[in-house]
Amino acid sequence: MPRTTIFGSRRLGLLALSAAFALALAACGGDSDHSTDNSTPPSNQALIAAEALKVDTSYGTQGQVDLPPAAHITVAKMQPDGKLLLAGHLSDSPSAYYGAPGQAAVWRLNADGSPDTSFGVDGVALLQLRQRDTVRNLALTPDQHIVLMIEASTTCTFTGFYCKPHGPLDWALARLNPQGALDTHFGEAGLIAGLTDRPEPMVVQPDGRIIVHRYGSRSLVRYTAEGVLDASFHQGQPLPTYCEAQFLNQLPDGRIIASSPRAAAIDPAASDGRCVQVWTSEGLSTGQSDWVLSSGKPRHFNFVTAEVNRRRGFSLSYSELDIRSPQDVDCFFSVEQYTAAGQLEERFGQQGRARLRAANAPSSCTLAHTLHSDDGSVMLIGAFYPEDGSTLWARLTPTGQPDTTFSPTGLYVAPGELPWRVLHAPTGHWLVIDNWMETRTGPTRRTRITRYRGESH
DSSP states (O other): OOOEEOSOOSOOSOOOOOOOOOOOOOOOOOOOOOOOOTTSOOOSSOOOHHHHTSBOTTTTBTTEEEOOTTEEEEEEEEOTTSOEEEEEEEESSTTOOTTSSEEEEEEEEOTTSSBOTTSTBTTEEEEOSSSEEEEEEEEEOTTOOEEEEEEEEOOEEEETTEEEESSOOEEEEEEEOTTSSBOTTTTBTTEEEEEOSOEEEEEEOTTSOEEEEETTTTEEEEEOTTSOBOTTSGGGSOEEOSBOOSEEEEOTTSOEEEEESSBSOSSGGGSOSSEEEEEOHHHHHHOOOSEEEEOSSOOOOSOOEEEEOTTSSEEEEEEEEEEEETTEEEEEEEEEEEOTTSOBOTTTTBTTEEEEEEEETTOEEEEEEEEEOTTSOEEEEEEEESOOSEEEEEEEOTTSOBOTTTSTTSEEEEESOOOSEEEEOTTSOEEEEEEEEEOBTBOEEEEEEEEEOTTOO
16 A cells, blocks of 8 residues: 655754553452443444544545654644644664664644645754754643653664663753744743753643653642743742652643652552642642542552543543452453542443453453543553454443444454554544554664544544
8 A cells, every 4th residue: 555755854954752551450349330321411423443443545645644764753742723743853864773863853744644844844843952862742832832842862872772872861841833943932042951850741831831740859840931940830949749740731720630650659569559639820839739639559550641521620541450360350441530629420430430341361451542532432542462463442432331333342353553642633533653663674663644534424
């Protein structure tokens, strides 16, 4: 099948994240029944898996777009207008493994898969801070400027499949304008350099201020829209977090929400299985949480993400094991719906929790992606383990029931490896991004975007 290859590999631009989710483990009980609440409106349309997972051939070339082999993608985000942002770095060599010298890079595709030539040069913006740079996170401001968290280092030496850097890692915040140029109104010529302590997760507030979580010290800091450390935030000092804050998000009322698989504890066996912490604007100033939610049990979830739902609250999604004996184990995809006040939404599933059995011993499962539809339904995408070569697609109705219009059990097994990312386009299409190292004809980095019909039909 012919494919579109975009963004030539010539060195362009400005000189001034692969994701894998491990198996989530939990020793817990409970049944898989789901409550029904007829007061909650049903899905707006029947969604049939076999139709939803058909490739939309109007996108790119026969439904697919390939980036150049030297592109290493670490983060992807949809813009509200349907354009796709992809960021990472452009390596010096298509055959280089992760860690080789390269420039931080941001690509932007139009909604039809073509390169957005109004962005950067021919659709790509490049930044060189040191000798080996890559974008680790990306966020959009309300006026559609692009905030980047960049990891920068020196050149490195290959030791097997790993490239050991010759010097320490640095981090920098950068802001691009909508055209892909450095925004000189931010920081120093568009940059805030010299950041430390692995500052990767971040969120942009409605006024353009940027909150960053520093993973090494488990703390938050905030920068103004002009790129200055915000002295009104916790008296200008880092704000300690109870959760590890692998994910940062923002509720519709402006509160900041941090979530992670466990709380800050030295002994992982004693840490909480779900950890969510929420701050109001006043709490960000004083250091007082609005509230903290944690399970109080060592469930060892490795995928716990809090995402805003249609009720202006949030949803937690994860996979878990129900272990009755070594030979009697079920693996579930689970979703919990919470109100904005942090209370379980009793109209969803069984008193706020819905579980869908995805596998049983000797197989297990992992949940990697969730998609929340406007009608309140939830798509869950994961895989079997230890087997590979297939992807699990599951759909819950707005009431937390398995969607039997999607498939008889709500769960559909499709051929193909687990995607690196799955994004929900404003049109209802699903963009599946695969990011892998091709070895059949020599090591070459590959990134491919495929658009499925999803909920657009």
